[in-house]
Amino acid sequence: xADLPFSFLFFSTVALTGAVNTVTHxxxxxxxxxxxxxxxxxxxxxxxLGSAFLASVQVLVYAGAIMVxxxxxxxxxxxxxxxxxxxxxxxxxxxxxxAATVALIxxxxxxDDSLWTVPEPRFHAPASARTLSQLLxxxxxxxxxxxxxxxxxxxxxxxxxxRRTRVSEGA
Amino acid sequence: MTEPFFLSFLKALVVFAIALGAxxxxxxxxxxxxxxxxxxxxxxxxxPLGTLQPLADLIKMIxxxxxxxxxxxxxxxxxxxxxxxxxxxxxxxxxxFGGVLVVGERRIPLIVADVEIGxxxxxxxxxxxxxxxxxxxxxxxxxxxxxxxxRSSAQMISYELTLGLSLISVLLLSRDPEGxxxxxxxxxxxxxxxxxxxxxxxxxxxxSFLLFTIASFAETHRLPFDLPEAEPxxxxxxxxxxxxxxxxxxxxxxxxxxxxxxxIIVCLFLGGWHLPxxxxxxxxxxxxxxxxxxxFLLKVGAVTFFFIHVRWTLPRFRYDQLMSLGWKVLLxxxxxxxxxxxxxxxxxxx
Numbered sequence: 001x002a003d004l005p006f007s008f009l010f011f012s013t014v015a016l017t018g019a020v021n022t023v024t025h026x027x028x029x030x031x032x033x034x035x036x037x038x039x040x041x042x043x044x045x046x047x048x049l050g051s052a053f054l055a056s057v058q059v060l061v062y063a064g065a066i067m068v069x070x071x072x073x074x075x076x077x078x079x080x081x082x083x084x085x086x087x088x089x090x091x092x093x094x095x096x097x098x099a100a101t102v103a104l105i106x107x108x109x110x111x112d113d114s115l116w117t118v119p120e121p122r123f124h125a126p127a128s129a130r131t132l133s134q135l136l137x138x139x140x141x142x143x144x145x146x147x148x149x150x151x152x153x154x155x156x157x158x159x160x161x162x163r164r165t166r167v168s169e170g171a
Numbered sequence: 172m173t174e175p176f177f178l179s180f181l182k183a184l185v186v187f188a189i190a191l192g193a194x195x196x197x198x199x200x201x202x203x204x205x206x207x208x209x210x211x212x213x214x215x216x217x218x219p220l221g222t223l224q225p226l227a228d229l230i231k232m233i234x235x236x237x238x239x240x241x242x243x244x245x246x247x248x249x250x251x252x253x254x255x256x257x258x259x260x261x262x263x264x265x266x267x268f269g270g271v272l273v274v275g276e277r278r279i280p281l282i283v284a285d286v287e288i289g290x291x292x293x294x295x296x297x298x299x300x301x302x303x304x305x306x307x308x309x310x311x312x313x314x315x316x317x318x319x320x321x322r323s324s325a326q327m328i329s330y331e332l333t334l335g336l337s338l339i340s341v342l343l344l345s346r347d348p349e350g351x352x353x354x355x356x357x358x359x360x361x362x363x364x365x366x367x368x369x370x371x372x373x374x375x376x377x378x379s380f381l382l383f384t385i386a387s388f389a390e391t392h393r394l395p396f397d398l399p400e401a402e403p404x405x406x407x408x409x410x411x412x413x414x415x416x417x418x419x420x421x422x423x424x425x426x427x428x429x430x431x432x433x434x435i436i437v438c439l440f441l442g443g444w445h446l447p448x449x450x451x452x453x454x455x456x457x458x459x460x461x462x463x464x465x466x467f468l469l470k471v472g473a474v475t476f477f478f479i480h481v482r483w484t485l486p487r488f489r490y491d492q493l494m495s496l497g498w499k500v501l502l503x504x505x506x507x508x509x510x511x512x513x514x515x516x517x518x519x520x521x
Contacts, residue, residue: 029309033247036302056291064298065328068305072324075309075317128287130351 007048015041028074032067039063053129174279182283183264190263193430194423195225197475204476205483235415240312243412247310252417255303255424259431262296265289266434267357269444269463270364270453281460282357287347289355290338293435294331297390301327303424304392308409319408322398322490329497330389330396336505337382340512341372341439356435360443361453368447373440378508380440382501387432389497392425394482398490433474434467441470 018038025031039062046055136144199214199222206213215221239248269281286292301324308320345362347353363371373380389396400408410421437443444463445451455463488496 029247033306052286052288053291056288056295059295060291060298064295064301065331068298068301068324068328071302071305071309072321072328075305075321129354130287 005048008045011041011044011048013041014038014044017041029071032071032074035070036063036067039067051128051132053132178279179283182279182281186263186266186268186283187260189268190260190427190430191423194426195229197426197430197479198225198228198422200475201479201482204479208480208483229419232416232419237415237417238412240412242312244310244312247306249417251303251307251310252413252420252424253303254306255300256420256427257424258296258300258303259424259427262293262431263427263434265292265356266431266438267360267443268467269460270361270455272460273454273456278454280357281463285355285357287353287355289353289357289359290342290435290439291354293431294335294338297334297428297432298327298331300424300428303421304409307413307421311409311412313412315405315411316409319400319405319411322405323392323409326389326392326396326398326493326497329494330386330501333382333497333501333505334386334390336502336509337379337386338439340505340509341376341379341383343512343516344372344375356438356443360438360445363442364445364451364453368442371440371442371445376440376508376512378504379512380436382505382508383439384436385501387436388478388481389493391428391432391478393429393478395485395488396493397487398493429475429478430471433471433478436474437467437470441474443467443470 015038018034018036018041021034022031022038025034039058043055043058043063046052046058202224203213203215203221205211213221214224217223217227239245264283265286267280267282267285272279272281284292304323305320308316308318308323311317342352342354342359345353345355345359347355347358348361353359359372368374388394392398392400398408400410405411410418413421444467446462446466452459
């Protein structure tokens with residue numbers, strides 16, 4: 001741990017603090033704000049890895065657009081903090097299930113020493129917009145297009161679900 | 172980047188001073204221009220021609236009492252105006268105020284953060300600035316403020332799409348020194364400076380220019396898109412409950428955002444510091460740098476005058492008109508425009 005740069009420690013602390021506070025805060029707006037700070041911390045991590053492009057896209061898309069929409073919905077519904085009170089048996093069960101899943105994922109990793117060393121970066125060129133686009137539009141163009149197709153399908157599905165269903169008008 | 176620290180620091184200081192100094196100038200210009208447009212006199216008592224009026228306003232705002240409404244969330248209420256102001260001022264870092272100043276052996280690009288992702292930083296900052304408005308509206312514990320905050324976030328999301336798409340269509344034209352595409356404003360300006368007047372992007376991509384300018388009006392909440400603070404409906408919108416210097420920070424952020432988006436419009440479409448026969452070369456000495464700065468600020472002044480002129484000319488949109496304009500007109504036009512510009516670039520027309 002000692003050889004990790006200060007910037008990495010700083011941004012990962014920001015991200016983790018944000019993440020923990022997101023799930024512990026009762027007030028939904030405060031929780032959303034902590035999620036924003038977690039996302040900003042992750043953007044900072046991208047920066048320390050030398051990818052300014054990914055960092056700015058992270059801020060732009062996640063911390064900017066998506067979280068503003070989140071906040072919009074939370075504010076529009078005007079959720080009360082009290083709505084989240086109480087620990088039902090169902091919630092206890094989901095906590096146990098979640099902890100078990102995390103333990104299952106972490107178990108093989110903890111035994112492996114490589115978890116505590118920073119892995120070698122796969123691409124040694126600076127991860128600029130240019131290298132990224134060369135990878136996306138040359139080497140990985142097929143997976144990229146398939147992902148965009150999946151997103152398109154999801155979008156069409158969402159629009160279909162949200163559309164006002166018209167009761168058959170005589171036809 | 173082998174630039175010594177003091178140089179970066181100096182540049183940051185100068186750019187900060189320019190961006191901050193532009194705010195009182197703009198406020199005064201707005202008040203005077205609006206007065207002349209409405210056959211009034213406007214503020215002309217403090218200092219020669221009223222030039223010290225912004226200073227008087229500032230002193231007033233500093234000495235007024237800061238009121239925080241009952242039940243307002245203290246941290247967020249105080250942080251919101253700062254977020255808006257910081258995001259607006261920080262964007263000035265990616266604006267190239269000139270080409271490259273050559274002093275002896277040293278080549279100094281006249282830009283604070285010469286990053287390849289340039290415009291993306293501006294977009295990211297403007298999408299963060301909306302938090303100031305939204306949170307200010309929410310934390311005020313007032314229904315007018317909340318409505319203003321909600322409107323600002325909805326408006327921002329809707330017009331950011333048009334902004335981004337028109338941005339892509341014009342960035343297709345700019346090339347960095349190695350001949351690759353670039354997000355940087357410096358590359359955009361230098362590409363335009365290579366030809367004459369007609370190589371400015373406003374002539375190559377007029378539709379992108381139109382879309383980008385309209386979206387900029389919406390992003391900076393200028394009339395006819397100032398629904399987040401529509402006075403007749405929402406008292407003052409998101410800043411209804413703000414007073415004294417907290418209100419001042421919102422005010423500052425708004426005008427700084429207007430200045431910075433004018434700078435970005437000038438860099439992307441109006442050739443930045445480039446002016447045929449006056450400022451043609453990228454690499455200049457001290458005098459040339461001053462000429463470039465002058466030409467740049469002249470253009471920015473013209474664009475901000477346009478911003479002000481529009482505000483006092485057009486009436487405000489209705490909220491549903493704003494949304495249908497954004498989603499049903501501007502977005503499809505921006506998509507089509509991107510297709511056309513992409514085809515033209517692929518066919519090597521430009």
